[in-house]
Amino acid sequence: MGCTTSRYATGKKKPVPIREIVVFVPSTRVPKEIDLRRPLRGSLSEGLLERLAALRAKVVALSEKWSLNCSTPTGNIATED
Numbered sequence: 001m002g003c004t005t006s007r008y009a010t011g012k013k014k015p016v017p018i019r020e021i022v023v024f025v026p027s028t029r030v031p032k033e034i035d036l037r038r039p040l041r042g043s044l045s046e047g048l049l050e051r052l053a054a055l056r057a058k059v060v061a062l063s064e065k066w067s068l069n070c071s072t073p074t075g076n077i078a079t080e081d
Helices: 046-071
Strands: none
């Protein structure tokens, strides 16, 4: 699953450095804005609806933050001279 170990160059015992590491990060999209209170009003208590709305707001905030962080590259890629 994408894991690798150092390989030996032909006949030498010196490990060959891994030059590049690629990590697949699935995209996180911002959830579509919907009103959860109307369809769930009769079946859940008001307090539970409040908690559900607060959790959904946190998910939206985190996904917006994540999508901004993932779109801009951070850090330096080490290159061999």
